[in-house]
Amino acid sequence: MTDDEFSASADDPGAADETHDADAGEQLDGDGAAQDATEPQDADTTAASSGEDADDGAASPDGEDADAEASSAEPSVALDEFHDALEDAGRPVVTASEVGRSLDHSQAEAVDALDGLVEADDVRRVDVETDPVVWYPAEWGELADRERVVPFPKRREIVVDKPTQFTRAQLSQFAHLADVSGNEAYRYEIRKEDIWQAPYDSFDRLLKTVRQVLPERLDGLEEWIEDQWDRARQFRLFTHEDGYTVLEARSAELMGNVARQKLDESQLRAPISDTESWVAEGSEAAIKRRLYEAGYPVQDQRDLDEGDPLDISLRMNLRGYQSDWVTRFVDAGSGVLVGPPGSGKTVAAMGVMEAVGGETLILVPTRELASQWRDTLLAHTDLDPDQIGEYHGGEKTVRPVTIATYQTAGMDRHRQLFDQRRWGLIVYDEVHHVPADVHRRSADLQASARLGLSATPIREDDREKEIYTLIGPPIGTDWDALFEAGYVQEPEVEIRYVPWDEETYQDEYATAERHEKRQLAAANPQKIEEVREILADHPGSKALIFADYIDQGDALAEALTLPFISGEMPHARRERLFSQFRRDERDALIVSRVGDEGIDLPDADLAILASGLGGSRRQGSQRAGRTMRPSGKARVFALATRGTTEEEFARRQLQHLQSKGVRVREVDSELDDGV
Known part of the structure; x- marks a missing residue:
């Protein structure tokens, strides 16, 4: 729920619940018909509705006491103020004490004010056994199936519940996916290097993307982003007219206090001016690394040698x-x-x-x-x-x-x-x-x-x-734009949790050492049956089955009657099998890490990650990427043994895909334990 949405329901009469129309500017006349309270009413109606004597308009004897009581009423809390308190607390529920501290009320005053919001059906309260009563916005429950983007600008974090593919793709341009809770909640961090490396030609384009994602303008966060954008443009390398390289800073302070403090004589030969220094030949890469580590990326604008010419023409049209x-x-x-x-x-x-x-x-x-x-x-x-x-x-x-x-x-x-x-x-x-x-x-x-x-x-x-x-x-x-245009197929990614094949096998895992645990979980024989089921559910698909361990690859090959391509296979036979796969002469291969990189398998539309979940995020993305071609469907199944470190490894390995807007589902295998 955004601040604007909270404000709308609190300030806009049209946004109030229909059961509270009387509070939103309507009253019921004697016959039950709605009457606009803002229009003039006759004296009798006004007197009756206000508790005054209809004959003389005199105030009720209790009127002064009522006015006095109203003037001493406890402070109220508007819905947008309650949302501010949620943000200050940094969590989706708050106690009355937390609301009081945020809004400078006593705990008792906060309770009364929160009870008023509960009566208005704007806030819900829950009694927690191990904690005081907590409150949360009613709309959060009503909008459970909708995307919610909640920024925490002080921490430079964004939490998105049930994000759309568009939102995930946009966030990937300027933020880092730090955590995913289940299938729903995504937590992003905006780091300085994310802004330095944001793929935009101008700050305005970057800012437009930021504003497309966030529910409101956050001046402080936008100022920080602009500061980081400018920080990445304080130094540049360029070629002097006499042919040597110059390091230039935007100010004399930066040159003196940063560049000349961080760099030594082997990198900067001599000063040229207060903002320029003569660069030692061959030290450009070292200069860029050191200044980057100091928090100042360098713009490389050197006029390097043109190189020997070569005429080359492309025989195809670019997209x-x-x-x-x-x-x-x-x-x-x-x-x-x-x-x-x-x-x-x-x-x-x-x-x-x-x-x-x-x-x-x-x-x-x-x-x-x-x-x-x-x-x-x-x-x-x-x-x-x-x-x-x-x-x-x-x-x-x-x-x-x-x-x-x-x-x-x-x-x-x-x-x-x-x-x-x-x-x-x-x-x-x-x-x-x-x-x-x-x-x-x-x-x-x-x-x-x-x-x-x-x-x-x-x-x-x-x-x-x-x-x-x-x-x-x-x-x-x-990535979202390429998915929408159909140039690249967005994969359907599923982490499938597979049970152990038998109780004795699970007992062996419990007593194994660290590396042995990983290998036992990866080679869980139950995965063979799971792979068989997936292949049966997707007849006609071109499938790549990834197995990191030789023993597991051999077992899969024997059970499924498929070739297992590993580093032990002669190069010529590997190439022959890959060629057969490309020509549709084979529709499935079992592949070790040799298929992670540098192998062109353009027609794969089904990838099964039987093991290797302890690998890198890049490995997971590359394996999934074997299916992301324009034609057909792209399906990726990562098999993780239930109750082992493979569960967390699977989530981490596929995190890069999630950061690019690809949704990753988590399900349990339909195979029964012990089968």
Whole structure:
């Protein structure tokens, strides 16, 4: 219930309950007909209704006492004031003492005032055995099936009960999903880094989104958001006309008290003015990291080398939002395309290659993804095969367009080859790998433009902020808009709690050590029957069944007569099975972690997460993302053993999807315990 809604019911006569029409400006005449109390009435009616003598209009002998009693009546509480007290308490119910403290009334005065609101049917009271009487707004019960957005601006938190998909998608643009209670209550936090990284070109656009979500304007919160927006624009790197790099601050105080205090001589060579400093060559990335840690993101506006030219034409039309991505990237010169799986980030990246028109280095996490990039470039651009090279453990060829793995590009013995090339563009696919210590050196490779790609730029070590520091700001489109347009299928996600297969198995779990507990819960044999039931309920679907443990994968493969693809399988056989799946020659595969990343399975419409719930939020989103293609339906089932840590792991792993507006249901398996 918003402040405006509370105020409306308290101040607007038309909003009052029909049973209280007499209090809202109507009275009943002698025949029971409604009469407007605001219209003039004859003397008899007025006298009768006011308790005065109809003959002479003299006041009742008790009139003075009544007036005196009214003047000494206890303070009243308006409904909007009661809502203010709820916000001060930070919970949906309050005691009379809490209302009294909030409104500067005594406890007794607050009780009387609250009882008045109860009589007006605006507030409900509940006697709690272990606590005093508590009060809550009546409308909360009446609106139980409707979305409610309750902001707590002092804590910069937003609690949303039964949020719509639109609200969840909008909140994901500027807030962090901190907690989900069951299927209904979502708690968001607005952190400074959420504002720094908000994917907007102007503060006005960001503010418009904030106001679309919140039920009212909150001046203090909006001022804080604007302060953080400005804070991310206090420093910039630019290229001096003589060719060296300059760090510029918006004020002399920032340069002296922040930059020159946080950075040393190995990063800043000498001052140029009160607001400008000469940057040591090659220290740009370190400067951006240090100032970010100090609370000041740096705008990178350097004019980097154009790189060697390369004419490339795309043989397909971009969707509207993909063209917008390309335009925004070209204007910025760097950035990270953030969009749901299936939204065509690879195609947009090829559009960027066409717009930049320079030799391109593409960095990927796996050899499989390198091969897919090569095939995609040959299929959708006019590049010749001899213009595309691959550089990894299986092949080492540098060409105008080179596809290399992060690990190889970061090695000293190979890095010199990449440094010698004048790249116009570097593409960082699955960009969340960049902050890892073994991969981050690839971020120091020089190019005129840097483009990151990721559906899930999140890391369990909370280093995702370094992605934007090292590569560039996020560029993306609301998931909700892509769902609505039909470009991406919104998945139906369900956490299904599966019982143990037998009592002895549960006893084994109770006495196991920590890692053994996870493995036993993951490999619960009852999950085999659950997978069988799900496949039977969805005939004709193309299904991927994810299993993290070899023993479980083998057991599923034997029970379901399906191939299990793991790292132990020879590369050639893996590719053959994936190819058969793409060509509809197979409709189900069991896949280990090799299918989490770098494998293109565009036709999957059913994903079953049989194990691996102890993994990251990114892993959960990637596995679910295998189904999020435009055609067909997208269904995701996460199987968690009841009464184990898998329950919480499942909720946490799918949290990123929830933060993007995808609803996650939680249900119990229909299988009986002990079967």
